Amino acid sequence: MNNIQLKDFDLAKTLQGGQTFRFHNHDKGFIVITQKKIFFVSQENNSLFYDGCEESFVKHYFNLDYPIDEFYKQIQTNALFEDVRERARGIRILRQDVWETILTFLLSQNANMKKIRHNLESLSKKFGTKVHYKGEEFFLTPPLGSLNDQHAIINSSVGYRSQYIYAVNHLLTPLWLQRLQTATYDEAKNRLLDIPGIGPKVAECICLYGLQHYESFPIDVWVKRAVEDLYFKGKEQTIPTIQVFAQKTFGKHRGMVQQYLFEWRRHKPHMNKKNR
């Protein structure tokens, strides 16, 4: 088994934090599935073990070269609460394939994490390549252009999102994706908003997880509640208000802060159901 020495990284929090949904527990670690690869990772203290892929891929995918010290310094001084920092310490923004983030977050709207996972598994079983790994059977994430059977999509339990999946699959091209990757944050977001089924929240997720625009700040119900709880005395705010607040308060790398807030709010004891 190969291994990388690192610090200030938490594999479990990074994988389980709602950025990707295609991983399975395996042997005290995880089997991670993408469009082109399936690999194993586990962590013990400051060692990251991996198998089935190159070291360069692991470093890239888990964003291990991200300037984390600089980020820690910044959040010391920008009014991010101590317990949020401690709860989410070690999280990184994954560097995922753009198409995979488009597919993933089209399937994420008005669903919970378990449902999103189910949606992706279901589509992968129908359209993804079957692979065998460590004695088990898996299906890679369906690539762009492979989701051509509208009836099969409708019958895959993704609900009303099926129409968006079918449409985006033949609307987008490799060239379009390539241009998206060289666009600025504002350009990229606007182009994504032209796609049916992609609104502000999903566009922000794609910009952050698929294009590494750290100034994007996706606001879902959890992040919204986190900001309202911590900075507005629990009083409800509109999403544009929170967007402006985040820009002013959290700076250029507010995408990371967003990930911290999501992690913190989702695990806040006894506050994750009724009565906020």
Place this chain on the structure above:
DNA sequence: CACCAGGCTGTCT
């Protein structure tokens, strides 16, 4: 049974 989930679209003010 009702309500919610990493929301978006169309419609009506």
Place this chain on the structure above:
DNA sequence: AGACAGCATGGT
């Protein structure tokens, strides 16, 4: 510009 129902499905 803002409010708001409707949307498919699965979980609680």
